[in-house]
Amino acid sequence: MQRFLSFLQSKAVLDGKFIEMITSSVEELTLYKLDYLYTENQSINTIYFLLDGFVSGSERVEGRDILTNFWEPMTFIIPDSIARKTYFESTVKIQLQEDSNFIKIKTRDILESLQYPTGQYLYNFFINAELRRRHLQTRFLRLCTVKERIRYLSDHHQVVFRYLSHEQLASFVGTSRPNLTNLLSEITRGG
Structure with a gap:
């Protein structure tokens, strides 16, 4: 919880009342590899802040799971459906790729925090x-x-190569698994 508050404090000045509200309404939890945070068509009642671990999101398209996103530590995990403005149910499966620690925040509490200027700022930010x-x-x-x-993933998000299968990576970058394997070997040879 302290890491989460420190992270928020680094982005905004938090008053005592807001800190009290946040600490009383959030829950710290540990989930395990291959657990799901969200499944398709699940109601969205919570968002998560990833403290430690690695999480990926995938969507079923034409019978295949396509990797649509991934999250690294110290980020908010927000389902794609919120980005698409379909706030009530998830359109993706969000699954843990390793044991992970989270802060679980109820969406109702987020809405209540908007009564405070700090809450509005943090939500928007x-x-x-x-x-x-x-x-x-x-x-x-x-x-x-x-x-x-x-190359972008290998330069900026090296952790994806440790947790995701070649099939998942291929779906994310838009190629086949055999082509991905060839490109990875070409890149490691300096190509």
Whole structure:
């Protein structure tokens, strides 16, 4: 909990009443590899803040699971459905790739925190920052070739290669698993 409060404090000045409200309404929990935070068509009553671990999101398209997102520590995990403004149910499966620690925040408590200026600021900063990060990353990756996408991941998000299968990575960068394997070996040879 202290790491979460320190993280929030680094982004905004928190008053005592707001800290009391946050600490009384959030829950710290540990979940385990392959557990789900959200499944398709699940009501969204909570969002999560990832303290430690690695989490990925996938969507079923034409019978295949396509990796749509991943989260690293010290980020908010917000289902894609919130980005799509379908607030009531998740359109993706969000699954842990390793044992992970979270702060669980009820959406009702987030709405109540908006009564406070600090709550409004934090909501706008973090929720919008996460949506903006995801939008910019998706937009950037759409403009790149598959090889450039793989290089970007290896330069900026090396952890994905440790936790995700080649099939998951291939779905994220938009190629087949055999082509991904060839490109990875080409890149490691310096190509």
